[in-house]
Amino acid sequence: MKPFFVxxxxxxxxxxxxxxxxxxxxxEQGKVMTVIGPNGSGKSTLIKTLAGLLKPSGGExxxxxxxxxSYTAPQRIKLGMSYVPQEYNVFRNMTVKENLxxxxxxxxxxxxxxxxxxDDDLLELFPEIPAxxxxxxxxxxxxxxxxxxxACALAYKPEILLLDEPSAGLSPKYMGDIFEAVKKVNxxxxxxxxxxQNAIEALQISDNCIVMANGKIKFVSDAKTLSESSDLHSxxxxxx
Amino acid sequence: xxxxxxxxxxxxxxxTLPALAxxxxxxVLKFPNFAVGAMLTLAAYIVFTLNVLFELNLFISTIIAxxxxxxxxxxxxxxxxxxxxxxxxxxITLMVCSLGLGFVLENIARLIYGNNAKSFAIELAxxxxxxxxRMNREQMITIIVSTLAMVFMYVLLKHxxxxxxxxxxxxxxxxxxxxxxxxxxxxxWTWFISGVLLTIGGVLIxxxxxxxxxxxxxxxxxxxxxxxxxxxxxxxxxxxxSLVIGIVSELSTLVIPPNYRIGxxxxxxxxxxxxRPQGIFGKPNIKK
Amino acid sequence: MLSFIVLxxxxxxxxxxxxxxxxxxxxxxxxxxxxLAGLYALGAYACAIFILKLNMGFLSSTLLxxxxxxxVCALISIVTLRVSEEDxxxxxxxxxxxxxxxxxxxxDWLTGGALGLSGIPRPFSSIxxxxxxxxxxxxxxxxxxxxxxxxxxILARSAFGRTMRAIREDDVVAATLGKNLxxxxxxxxxxxGLLIGLAGSMHAFYYQYIDPTxxxxxxxxxxxxxxxxxxxGSNFGVVxxxxxxxxxxxxxxxxxxxxPGLGSDQLSAVRIIIIGxxxxxxxxxxxxxxxxxYRLSVQ
Numbered sequence: 001m002k003p004f005f006v007x008x009x010x011x012x013x014x015x016x017x018x019x020x021x022x023x024x025x026x027x028e029q030g031k032v033m034t035v036i037g038p039n040g041s042g043k044s045t046l047i048k049t050l051a052g053l054l055k056p057s058g059g060e061x062x063x064x065x066x067x068x069x070s071y072t073a074p075q076r077i078k079l080g081m082s083y084v085p086q087e088y089n090v091f092r093n094m095t096v097k098e099n100l101x102x103x104x105x106x107x108x109x110x111x112x113x114x115x116x117x118x119d120d121d122l123l124e125l126f127p128e129i130p131a132x133x134x135x136x137x138x139x140x141x142x143x144x145x146x147x148x149x150x151a152c153a154l155a156y157k158p159e160i161l162l163l164d165e166p167s168a169g170l171s172p173k174y175m176g177d178i179f180e181a182v183k184k185v186n187x188x189x190x191x192x193x194x195x196x197q198n199a200i201e202a203l204q205i206s207d208n209c210i211v212m213a214n215g216k217i218k219f220v221s222d223a224k225t226l227s228e229s230s231d232l233h234s235x236x237x238x239x240x
Numbered sequence: 241x242x243x244x245x246x247x248x249x250x251x252x253x254x255x256t257l258p259a260l261a262x263x264x265x266x267x268v269l270k271f272p273n274f275a276v277g278a279m280l281t282l283a284a285y286i287v288f289t290l291n292v293l294f295e296l297n298l299f300i301s302t303i304i305a306x307x308x309x310x311x312x313x314x315x316x317x318x319x320x321x322x323x324x325x326x327x328x329x330x331x332i333t334l335m336v337c338s339l340g341l342g343f344v345l346e347n348i349a350r351l352i353y354g355n356n357a358k359s360f361a362i363e364l365a366x367x368x369x370x371x372x373x374r375m376n377r378e379q380m381i382t383i384i385v386s387t388l389a390m391v392f393m394y395v396l397l398k399h400x401x402x403x404x405x406x407x408x409x410x411x412x413x414x415x416x417x418x419x420x421x422x423x424x425x426x427x428x429w430t431w432f433i434s435g436v437l438l439t440i441g442g443v444l445i446x447x448x449x450x451x452x453x454x455x456x457x458x459x460x461x462x463x464x465x466x467x468x469x470x471x472x473x474x475x476x477x478x479x480x481x482s483l484v485i486g487i488v489s490e491l492s493t494l495v496i497p498p499n500y501r502i503g504x505x506x507x508x509x510x511x512x513x514x515x516r517p518q519g520i521f522g523k524p525n526i527k528k
Numbered sequence: 529m530l531s532f533i534v535l536x537x538x539x540x541x542x543x544x545x546x547x548x549x550x551x552x553x554x555x556x557x558x559x560x561x562x563x564l565a566g567l568y569a570l571g572a573y574a575c576a577i578f579i580l581k582l583n584m585g586f587l588s589s590t591l592l593x594x595x596x597x598x599x600v601c602a603l604i605s606i607v608t609l610r611v612s613e614e615d616x617x618x619x620x621x622x623x624x625x626x627x628x629x630x631x632x633x634x635x636d637w638l639t640g641g642a643l644g645l646s647g648i649p650r651p652f653s654s655i656x657x658x659x660x661x662x663x664x665x666x667x668x669x670x671x672x673x674x675x676x677x678x679x680x681x682i683l684a685r686s687a688f689g690r691t692m693r694a695i696r697e698d699d700v701v702a703a704t705l706g707k708n709l710x711x712x713x714x715x716x717x718x719x720x721g722l723l724i725g726l727a728g729s730m731h732a733f734y735y736q737y738i739d740p741t742x743x744x745x746x747x748x749x750x751x752x753x754x755x756x757x758x759x760x761g762s763n764f765g766v767v768x769x770x771x772x773x774x775x776x777x778x779x780x781x782x783x784x785x786x787x788p789g790l791g792s793d794q795l796s797a798v799r800i801i802i803i804g805x806x807x808x809x810x811x812x813x814x815x816x817x818x819x820x821x822y823r824l825s826v827q
Contacts, residue, residue, distance in 0.1 A: 341804065
């Protein structure tokens with residue numbers, strides 16, 4: 001079976017020199033891939049390049065064998081990609097309702113637009129949201145903002161969901177909720193690509209894992225093997 | 241006294257639409273546009289051409305000119321600011337560019353129409369009194385048109401999809417991209433809407449006084465003051481700020497010689513910057 | 529021909545000092561001064577008024593004019609102390625420039641209003657024989673220009689200058705230094721003001737007659753172009769840039785020959801359009817990385 005999402009020798013940077021020095025990996029449809037690595041390893045740069053916020057200087061990205069690195073971010077959304085940035089992932093000066101309305105209005109892939117502001121599947125995942133409809137997104141707590149950001153990204157069931165450190169800065173309760181939500185979303189058939197600092201928790205819900213350091217992939221493994229390995233901590237600190 | 245406040249109200253409402261244009265452009269493009277004064281002038285001259293030289297009715301002239309000017313500004317943006325956005329310019333570069341653009345637009349008007357004052361072809365009407373306040377027909381038109389435009393803009397921004405998209409791009413441009421909003425398209429819409437607002441604003445100003453090349457630029461500081469007072473990026477702020485600037489300016493003529501009225505907007509800017517830089521309705525700016 | 533070169537050189541001298549002032553305030557302090565024209569006028573008028581109405585000597589008039597412009601610049605800087613955004617600063621300076629020009633236009637009793645002030649004597653013109661005076665004048669102006677460059681370089685190389693340049697390199701440092709940074713910028717802006725006042729005085733002595741039309745806002749476009757054309761913000765670069773811009777300006781005077789039938793109003797409109805377009809083009813096609821690397825650089 002041909003892999004669904006492929007990165008091929010991807011290179012990117014912000015000007016003087018590349019941060020990503022040739023990243024290649026494949027993800028099968030419906031799987032959860034997590035990227036871990038120390039700060040400065042290029043994880044954030046990688047996900048921004050995949051999302052379309054940073055133009056690669058070399059290499060290619062494929063969705064179902066279609067090369068997408070020349071596509072803008074809105075164009076990638078039309079192909080079924082969705083991205084939740086790490087911070088500033090909601091429109092702070094707009095209400096929760098307006099944030100969701102925007103997602104409904106602009107993230108659709110067909111002519112059909114949603115009628116309800118938040119439909120039932122999402123409501124099940126994020127039941128606390130309707131109560132906050134008229135609150136400005138900037139006035140929510142970190143965990144609540146994350147929920148809203150998620151819900152917006154899932155307005156139309158994406159083919160692949162990119163998550164940049166979804167648990168960053170969250171209290172343990174919200175962290176658990178977020179990973180729960182990720183798991184449930186994956187069960188619906190959404191492929192997940194996740195960058196994470198909280199390696200242990202992330203690996204619990206992942207199928208595969210990439211370890212990055214210095215802009216390169218150190219190695220790839222399936223998540224189970226990695227989480228059982230006692231070397232996880234030294235790996236995490238980038239020693240190997 | 242009431243008369244002065246009324247006059248100030250009208251003065252303020254005249255600059256409401258340009259102030260709104262500045263605040264919309266600032267929200268979406270992230271820099272104050274110094275060419276807005278010259279744009280007001282040029283738009284007024286275009287209406288003048290249709291109204292006086294082609295003898296079209298002022299209302300029709302304004303509509304035609306507004307649509308034309310909206311597209312005109314999109315083109316201008318494509319050949320100037322868009323190029324700078326692509327190469328990643330900072331806000332000083334964009335400001336300097338807008339300053340240069342202002343010189344060009346104002347002097348194109350001067351080149352074509354000369355320095356002599358012009359005015360629109362409208363019938364003279366006698367002033368009338370309403371509740372002891374002296375008003376004239378132009379002032380009534382100004383109040384009605386500006387209010388209608390503001391109401392329409394409110395509906396656009398709050399309840400229409402395009403308005404939400406504009407607010408989103410102002411709030412967080414890169415997030416709007418990953419939420420499927422075609423940022424360049426929104427920018428073009430913002431320019432078009434600004435063009436319409438500036439045309440209407442230019443006509444309202446031109447009804448109030450003579451049309452001449454430095455016309456719009458002489459309002460620039462007042463327009464900036466209104467937008468800054470209300471909070472750059474806040475449409476409601478543009479409205480409130482304009483009225484305050486208008487009324488305070490008129491009241492100031494009681495103590496200051498009329499020629500120095502520009503000092504009031506400047507003083508307002510200074511006070512705001514010292515005490516509350518984000519203006520009445522603005523949010524403290526997080527520049528990313 | 530020789531006298532043409534001499535006259536051009538004189539104009540280049542004080543125009544370059546004006547551009548140097550902009551370069552100093554912008555390159556070292558990061559503050560773009562859109563009120564340059566008004567402050568320039570302030571310097572010229574102050575100097576002229578001291579000489580003509582208060583019968584002061586040319587040196588004291590010049591120095592006092594420099595001080596006045598410097599004070600106004602310091603005031604502007606203090607008002608915007610709380611706001612480190614360039615946007616607001618540009619708006620305030622534009623406003624101040626406009627106010628100053630309004631004062632010049634309206635206070636006829638002091639400034640002669642639209643008619644301006646005439647009969648400004650040149651320094652030592654009564655002492656030095658008139659046939660060689662112009663060469664003395666040129667030598668003096670060139671000397672003053674180089675002296676300014678010399679002083680600016682010393683300042684930029686000093687501890688103060690090093691701190692400011694280090695701050696320009698690193699925004700985080702700048703943020704943590706907070707208030708000190710803002711006071712330092714006020715000083716830079718005030719020093720720039722001294723140069724603007726000097727340029728204004730030299731303008732007054734050269735033309736011997738000043739009126740509001742000489743100080744229209746386009747002046748700031750010239751100065752910015754001179755700084756950018758010279759490249760990289762070096763002081764000598766600014767002088768080269770000034771020469772280039774002056775040549776462009778003088779060249780555009782010949783438009784009258786090329787395009788017949790243009791009234792003088794329209795001619796000046798065309799010249800300003802050329803400058804405006806030139807400014808925009810220079811910004812779009814500028815030397816690579818100019819804006820990102822733009823700092824006051826030291827030879």
